[in-house]
Amino acid sequence: MTAIETVVDRSVTEALETMMLIRTFEEKSAALRAANLSPNMCTSVGQEASAAGVIKNLREDDLILTNHRSAGHLLARGAEPGRIFAEIMGKSTGYCKGKSGSLHISVKELGVVLTSTIVGGELSLAPGVGLSLSMSKSDAIAVVFFGDGAATEGIFHESLNLAAVWNLPVLYVCENNQWQAYVHRKETMLADHVSEFARAYGVPSKTVDGNDVEVVLDAARNAVDYVRTMRKPYLLETYTYRVRGHMEPDDQAYVDKEELASWKRRDPISLIQSRLQRDGELTQDEIDVMWQRVQQRVEDAAQFALDSPYPGFDEMTTDVYA
Amino acid sequence: MEWCAPPARLWGMGGAPEARTTPSRENEMSEKSYRDAIRDAMMEEMDRDANVLIMGEDIGVYEGTFRITAGMLKKYGPKRVLDTPIAEAGMVGTAVGMAMLGLRPIVEMMTMNFAIVAADQILNHAAKVRYFSGGQVDVPMVVRGPQGAGVQLSAQHSQSFESFYAHFPGIHVVAPATPADAKGLLKTAIRGNDPVIFLESAALYGMKGEVPDDPNFTVPFGQSRVAREGKDVTIVSFSRMLQLSLAVAAKLASDEGIECEVIDLRTLRPLDMDPVYASVTKTHRAVVVQEQWKPFGVAAEIAANITETVFDELDAPVARVTGEDVPMPYARNLELLATPHEPEIERAVRKVLYKT
Numbered sequence: 001m002t003a004i005e006t007v008v009d010r011s012v013t014e015a016l017e018t019m020m021l022i023r024t025f026e027e028k029s030a031a032l033r034a035a036n037l038s039p040n041m042c043t044s045v046g047q048e049a050s051a052a053g054v055i056k057n058l059r060e061d062d063l064i065l066t067n068h069r070s071a072g073h074l075l076a077r078g079a080e081p082g083r084i085f086a087e088i089m090g091k092s093t094g095y096c097k098g099k100s101g102s103l104h105i106s107v108k109e110l111g112v113v114l115t116s117t118i119v120g121g122e123l124s125l126a127p128g129v130g131l132s133l134s135m136s137k138s139d140a141i142a143v144v145f146f147g148d149g150a151a152t153e154g155i156f157h158e159s160l161n162l163a164a165v166w167n168l169p170v171l172y173v174c175e176n177n178q179w180q181a182y183v184h185r186k187e188t189m190l191a192d193h194v195s196e197f198a199r200a201y202g203v204p205s206k207t208v209d210g211n212d213v214e215v216v217l218d219a220a221r222n223a224v225d226y227v228r229t230m231r232k233p234y235l236l237e238t239y240t241y242r243v244r245g246h247m248e249p250d251d252q253a254y255v256d257k258e259e260l261a262s263w264k265r266r267d268p269i270s271l272i273q274s275r276l277q278r279d280g281e282l283t284q285d286e287i288d289v290m291w292q293r294v295q296q297r298v299e300d301a302a303q304f305a306l307d308s309p310y311p312g313f314d315e316m317t318t319d320v321y322a
Numbered sequence: 323m324e325w326c327a328p329p330a331r332l333w334g335m336g337g338a339p340e341a342r343t344t345p346s347r348e349n350e351m352s353e354k355s356y357r358d359a360i361r362d363a364m365m366e367e368m369d370r371d372a373n374v375l376i377m378g379e380d381i382g383v384y385e386g387t388f389r390i391t392a393g394m395l396k397k398y399g400p401k402r403v404l405d406t407p408i409a410e411a412g413m414v415g416t417a418v419g420m421a422m423l424g425l426r427p428i429v430e431m432m433t434m435n436f437a438i439v440a441a442d443q444i445l446n447h448a449a450k451v452r453y454f455s456g457g458q459v460d461v462p463m464v465v466r467g468p469q470g471a472g473v474q475l476s477a478q479h480s481q482s483f484e485s486f487y488a489h490f491p492g493i494h495v496v497a498p499a500t501p502a503d504a505k506g507l508l509k510t511a512i513r514g515n516d517p518v519i520f521l522e523s524a525a526l527y528g529m530k531g532e533v534p535d536d537p538n539f540t541v542p543f544g545q546s547r548v549a550r551e552g553k554d555v556t557i558v559s560f561s562r563m564l565q566l567s568l569a570v571a572a573k574l575a576s577d578e579g580i581e582c583e584v585i586d587l588r589t590l591r592p593l594d595m596d597p598v599y600a601s602v603t604k605t606h607r608a609v610v611v612q613e614q615w616k617p618f619g620v621a622a623e624i625a626a627n628i629t630e631t632v633f634d635e636l637d638a639p640v641a642r643v644t645g646e647d648v649p650m651p652y653a654r655n656l657e658l659l660a661t662p663h664e665p666e667i668e669r670a671v672r673k674v675l676y677k678t
Contacts, residue, residue, distance in 0.1 A: 128419020
């Protein structure tokens with residue numbers, strides 16, 4: 001085995017552990033909600049390969065914008081799960097002192113500019129983040145994560161057009177998870193691929209299997225390289241599926257059971273686990289150790305959040321104005 | 323806490339260098355139009371701080387529909403004077419993103435009516451980012467442009483937005499009535515670290531007045547001003563209606579000896595009521611004048627504050643002079659009828675004096 005292959009293998013294994021962390025975090029979050037220990041939130045179960053595969057290709061000085069389904073992006077970016085749980089619970093130890101919840105998390109030191117819960121809000125700010133970077137000496141890039149639902153917002157088109165005409169270093173990552181809240185994507189747009197819109201604005205784009213983390217890692221590496229070196233936008237569509245409901249709790253009565261079952265058979269974590277086992281890269285024991293590690297980390301994180309205090313009453317009126 | 327990426331700097335993009343030293347012209351004044359005062363404020367701040375830039379529709383090559391940005395593209399170049407597509411939500415969103423990263427964008431709206439298209443960016447993002455980021459991220463930006471009634475611009479181009487924006491915490495709302503205030507308040511807006519809605523009166527663009535030359539001249543937010551002293555009735559107003567109120571006060575004083583005290587609010591958020599309370603304590607009567615519609619407007623807010631705080635001082639109910647509660651008519655005679663003028667203010671003053 002050559003040295004280069006070893007590096008690649010490690011990045012896939014690291015991506016797998018990130019995916020395990022996201023899955024465990026999201027399922028714990030849903031469990032806490034079900035036990036009335038945490039408020040409503042939106043999970044990204046089933047979409048872990050997209051978050052892990054794209055963000056693994058970023059540098060520390062790159063900036064990201066995300067949306068209401070953000071925990072995966074934050075965790076892949078290196079956020080502390082305990083501080084995300086705390087933010088979701090509205091505790092003072094959260095990243096925004098309990099003032100944002102899961103809905104609006106910004107983390108300055110991690111380069112998380114904004115989590116927008118207005119669908120498409122992240123897209124409207126992305127050209128400005130790109131413009132700021134293009135005006136600086138840095139070759140950092142901005143990455144904006146949005147869903148197929150946001151692609152039906154007018155602001156998606158304004159954002160893409162601005163990034164194109166101003167040559168902005170913005171990587172648009174559309175996580176096409178087939179659901180716009182409680183309505184199937186096929187009810188809301190005729191195009192099957194959001195990447196088709198990009199071409200009309202002169203922005204190169206690609207649709208890839210968003211459930212195969214090796215495919216995402218590879219496509220994102222090319223996309224990131226393009227944006228970083230060309231200082232131009234690119235749209236990467238990760239075609240995937242939202243396995244849990246729009247917002248916890250959700251009985252998913254509106255979901256076609258056969259469709260859900262067929263996507264569950266393509267679970268992104270099982271897919272890469274069995275491939276790495278088949279290729280002799282990981283043993284079952286090693287996989288078990290990875291799961292135990294993330295489970296312990298998530299349990300500790302949840303406990304940290306549960307034990308954390310709520311913000312003091314004086315926090316109500318702070319931070320409104322500078 | 324700093325962003326992991328180096329903060330943006332508009333290095334080497336034309337204009338004068340940062341921290342330019344300017345000879346003090348502390349006591350000198352020049353006669354300037356409201357339009358030129360706004361342009362001077364922006365250019366002085368662009369000279370002072372390389373992170374200030376302006377963007378909008380037709381502001382570069384065409385130099386602005388109202389000629390506010392005349393000469394700016396030539397001086398600062400296309401990286402600091404950005405012509406945008408007709409995409410208000412996109413341009414304001416872009417400005418929010420830039421401001422969050424440390425730049426100081428000014429967005430010129432061709433008219434403030436078009437800013438409604440970007441209401442999500444202003445109200446859901448700019449106004450709230452600081453709060454829900456737990457104070458991590460400031461949004462230093464200005465959205466400015468003309469508003470109010472013109473001449474046969476019809477219902478979509480004649481609106482006033484002060485109460486619309488002032489309702490929302492997290493933004494400042496400014497509405498200058500004079501060239502000096504236009505300059506001084508805009509400089510404060512650009513230097514500040516919060517989003518500002520800067521409402522200009524299109525009808526005042528040509529108005530001239532004395533403006534301090536000192537590049538360090540600013541007017542702080544939240545300081546209402548006694549524009550004319552008087553003892554009989556307090557008239558509270560702002561922007562163009564302030565000028566009408568002053569004209570009425572002058573006429574009533576010379577014709578009938580009625581002395582109106584006229585207060586210019588200057589900023590609606592923050593709102594400085596203390597000079598109003600002091601004045602009402604002296605006159606015991608108040609009239610509030612605004613161009614916008616009556617329901618839920620600034621006048622209602624002022625009247626409610628007066629009632630809550632100095633109710634016992636009042637000798638008459640607070641009177642409101644407002645625009646007619648209809649979409650602005652197009653026909654010139656109806657447009658004039660729908661907009662407040664001097665006779666309505668005069669009638670309101672007589673009403674609170676029980677001199678009908």
